[in-house]
Amino acid sequence: MFQSPKVSVCMITYGHEKFIVEAINGVLMQECNFEIELIIANDFSLDNTNKIVNSFIETHPRGHFIKYTMHSKNMGMMPNFIWALEKCKGKYTALCEGDDYWTDPLKLQKQIDFLENNKDYILSFHDVNVNNTRKNSINNYRMIGFLKNNNLETEDLLKPWFIPTCSVVFRKSEKFSLPKWFHLSANGDMALLLLLSLEGKFKYLNEIMGVYRMHDNGISVSYTGYSNIFSKIHLYQNFNEYTNKKFETKLHQAMKSEIHAHLPEFHELRRLRRSKKVKVIKVIQAIVTKIRGVLG
Numbered sequence: 287m288f289q290s291p292k293v294s295v296c297m298i299t300y301g302h303e304k305f306i307v308e309a310i311n312g313v314l315m316q317e318c319n320f321e322i323e324l325i326i327a328n329d330f331s332l333d334n335t336n337k338i339v340n341s342f343i344e345t346h347p348r349g350h351f352i353k354y355t356m357h358s359k360n361m362g363m364m365p366n367f368i369w370a371l372e373k374c375k376g377k378y379t380a381l382c383e384g385d386d387y388w389t390d391p392l393k394l395q396k397q398i399d400f401l402e403n404n405k406d407y408i409l410s411f412h413d414v415n416v417n418n419t420r421k422n423s424i425n426n427y428r429m430i431g432f433l434k435n436n437n438l439e440t441e442d443l444l445k446p447w448f449i450p451t452c453s454v455v456f457r458k459s460e461k462f463s464l465p466k467w468f469h470l471s472a473n474g475d476m477a478l479l480l481l482l483s484l485e486g487k488f489k490y491l492n493e494i495m496g497v498y499r500m501h502d503n504g505i506s507v508s509y510t511g512y513s514n515i516f517s518k519i520h521l522y523q524n525f526n527e528y529t530n531k532k533f534e535t536k537l538h539q540a541m542k543s544e545i546h547a548h549l550p551e552f553h554e555l556r557r558l559r560r561s562k563k564v565k566v567i568k569v570i571q572a573i574v575t576k577i578r579g580v581l582g
Contacts (some may be wrong), residue, residue, distance in 0.1 A: 291402065293322045293394055293455070294374030298366050299339075300329040305499060306338050312388030312496070314348045318395045322350045327370035330360040335384070367474045367579075368464065378457055381475070381498075384450035390495035397455040402488055407437075409456040409479070409484030411449050412493050418500040429498060436490035440483040441533060443457075444522075444540040446547065450498045451475040459485050467524040472517035480525050518544040525581075527581030 299306055313324050326333055332548050336356050343349040356476070361369065371379070378398060382388060397410040413430040425574075429450055435442060443449070454475075462485060464478075471477040479488075522537045 290425045291320050291378055292376040293318075293320060294376035294378055295322060295324045295379045295380045295382060296367075296370045296374050297324060297326045297382050297384055298329065298370050299326060299331065299335055300363070300366070301331050301333055301335065302359075302384035303331070303333040303335045303338060305385040305387070306335050306386040308497075309382060309384050310341070310342050310346075312565055313382065313580060314342075314346060314351065315391045316394045317391045318398070320398065322351055322394065323374075323376065325370050325373045326352060327366050327373070328354070328356040328364040329363070343488070345445045356433075364469060364471065364474050368469060371464075371478075374458075376458070378455055380455045381564065382452045384577070385499045386450075388452070388496045389415075390493070393495040394455065396491065396493075396495075400491070401455065401457055404489070406486055407457075407489050408452060408459070409482055409488045410491060411453040411488065412491040412495045414450040414453055414496040415494055416498050416500060428494065430490070430492075432492065433490050435468070436492065437487070438483070438488040438490065440480065441536050443480060443483055444489075444533065444536040447476055449475075449479060450496065452496045452498055454479070456482055457486075465524075465528060467528070469522050471511075471524070473521050476518075477521055477525070480521075480544060481528075484529070497540045515544055 295308060297313070299309075302309070310324070310326075313322070316322060326339055328339065339352070339354050343352050343354060355373075357366070378401065380394060380397075393412070397412070400410050401407055415426060416427050416429050418425055419428075430448055462481070464481070468474075468477050470480070482488075519541055522541050526534055526537045572579075
C-alpha cells in the first residue's frame with residue numbers, strides 16, 4: 287500500500303516582520319495528499335516576527351502544522367539554517383526563507399509527485415518572480431525562464447547561480463551528511479545544492495510558483511564585491527577537495543567568472559579608501575591578483 291510521504295518545510299527567519307505572514311500563508315495554503323510540517327527557526331529577531339508566528343499557531347486552522355523555535359540568542363544565519371535542517375524529519379525537505387513566499391497551492395504536490403515517480407532525481411525546483419525593492423533596481427521580473435536543459439547534474443550548477451532557494455524540494459538520503467566545511471560556508475543554499483547534486487539529478491519545472499524578494503535588509507546585501515568573491519572561492523575550493531578534484535576544471539572556470547562578475551567598480555574602491563580601509567583593500571587586491579594568476 288502506498289504510504290504518503292511527509293514533507294518538512296524549512297523556514298529560517300530573522301527580522302522578517304514585514305514578510306513572514308506571506309511566507310507562512312504560502313505554506314499553510316498547500317493542497318496535498320500527504321502530511322506536512324513547517325519548521326520555523328527564528329534567530330532571535332528583535333522585531334514582531336515572534337508575535338506574528340505565535341499568532342498563526344494560536345489562531346490559524348492549520349497552525350498545528352507549525353513547529354516553532356525562537357532562539358534565546360542570535361546564532362547567525364548558517365548555524366540557524368543547519369539547526370533547522372536537522373529538525374526536518376520528513377522524507378522530503380522544502381526550503382522557503384521567511385522573506386520569500388509560495389504562490390501556487392499545488393506547488394508541493396507537483397514537486398513531490400515528480401520525485402516519487404523518478405527515483406534517480408533527488409531534487410526539484412521551479413521558476414519564481416523576483417520582487418526587487420532595492421534602490422535603482424528593476425522591480426519585478428521572472429528569474430529563470432526557459433532552460434535548454436531541465437535535467438541538471440553537478441557540472442550544470444557550476445555557473446552564475448540561478449536556483450531560487452524558495453523553489454527547492456529535495457529527497458532526504460540516509461547516507462547524506464553535511465561536511466565540516468559546510469558549517470563555515472557563507473553560501474549555505476549553494477553549498478547544500480552542490481552536495482545534493484552528488485546524490486542525484488535535479489529537475490526544473492518551468493512554472494512560476496513563488497516569489498523571491500530582494501530587499502535592503504536581505505542577507506545577500508552583505509555579500510557583494512570582495513565578500514562575494516571570497517565566499518564563493520571558499521565554497522568552490524572546499525567542494526573541489528571534497529570531490530577529489532573531479533570537477534576541478536569547471537570549478538576553476540566558475541571561480542574566474544565570480545571574480546570578473548563581482549570585483550568592485552573603481553568608485554567603490556575609492557569609497558573604501560576614504561573609509562581608511564586602504565591596507566585591507568591592498569591585501570585583498572593582492573590576493574585576488576594571485577588567484578587570477580593561478581586560475582589563468
